[in-house]
Every structure is written in C-alpha cells, then in structure tokens.
Amino acid sequence: MASKKAASNSSVASDAYTGPIIRSCSKGIIQEQDQENPLYDNYDSASSKSKKEAHPDVMSVMMADITAEAAMAEMERKINFLMKAVEERDHEITALREQMRTRETVESSQTPVV
Structure with missing residues (x-):
C-alpha cells in the first residue's frame, strides 16, 4: 500500500515537473518561465538601463541642431x-x-x- 502511494506521489511529482515543459509552447508560460530565470532579470535590468540612457542621447542630438x-x-x-x-x-x-x-x-x- 505504501509503495502504491509512493508511486502515485512520484507520478504527481513527475506530472508537475513535465507539466510546464509541455505547456511551454504557449506565450504566457514562456514569459512566466523567462521571468523566473535569473538571466531574464539581468536582461530586464540592462534593458531598462538602456531605455534610461537613451533619453540623454536624444537630448544631445537635439542640441546638435543648434x-x-x-x-x-x-x-x-x-x-x-x-x-x-x-x-x-x-x-x-x-x-x-x-x-x-x-x-x-x-x-x-x-x-x-x-
């Protein structure tokens, strides 16, 4: 009985593990997986920095017109x-x-x- 219960628990665990991989083709899940990834955090912070740094570049181009x-x-x-x-x-x-x-x-x- 205990081995049957353990087997069912392991199948639930394996279902939980393989579930996101099967559903990873949908757009929402891919975004969710990317956001959990530490590389995504680094990319996101670099992207926000580049957006902030783009503003002074625009200002310098505008000033060059004078x-x-x-x-x-x-x-x-x-x-x-x-x-x-x-x-x-x-x-x-x-x-x-x-x-x-x-x-x-x-x-x-x-x-x-x-």
Whole structure:
C-alpha cells in the first residue's frame, strides 16, 4: 500500500515537473518561465538601463541642431543681461553709501545739548 502511494506521489511529482515543459509552447508560460530565470532579470535590468540612457542621447542630438552662432548669440544676450543687473546694483550701492555719508555728516554736526 505504501509503495502504491509512493508511486502515485512520484507520478504527481513527475506530472508537475513535465507539466510546464509541455505547456511551454504557449506565450504566457514562456514569459512566466523567462521571468523566473535569473538571466531574464539581468536582461530586464540592462534593458531598462538602456531605455534610461537613451533619453540623454536624444537630448544631445537635439542640441546638435543648434548652431554655434545661435549658442553664442544666446550667451551674449545672457551676459548683457547680467552686466545690466550688476550695473543697477552698483548704482544702488553708490546711492546707499551717499545716504550713509549724509547721515554721518548730519549726526556729527549736531551738538548734544546737556
């Protein structure tokens, strides 16, 4: 009896083992087997990395379309804007220094009454 039960268990085990191989022709099972495979994990992570790295490549191709003259003109425009901002700040600093000197002069000319 025990040998009969063991034999039936072994046939169940062998059915479980051969089952996926028989059904491996269907698309779903193949994908399932691939996902369990450690090589699939390495392929999948490499594939996702290449997708992430493709984006900077696209950006560099897009940037290559900009001519050197256009890039120089844009840089020149930005430099002029920054120079104008610095000039305005210089005028503000000069005006504040003049105000400080004026107040110091007024305060020093006033004599305290005791």
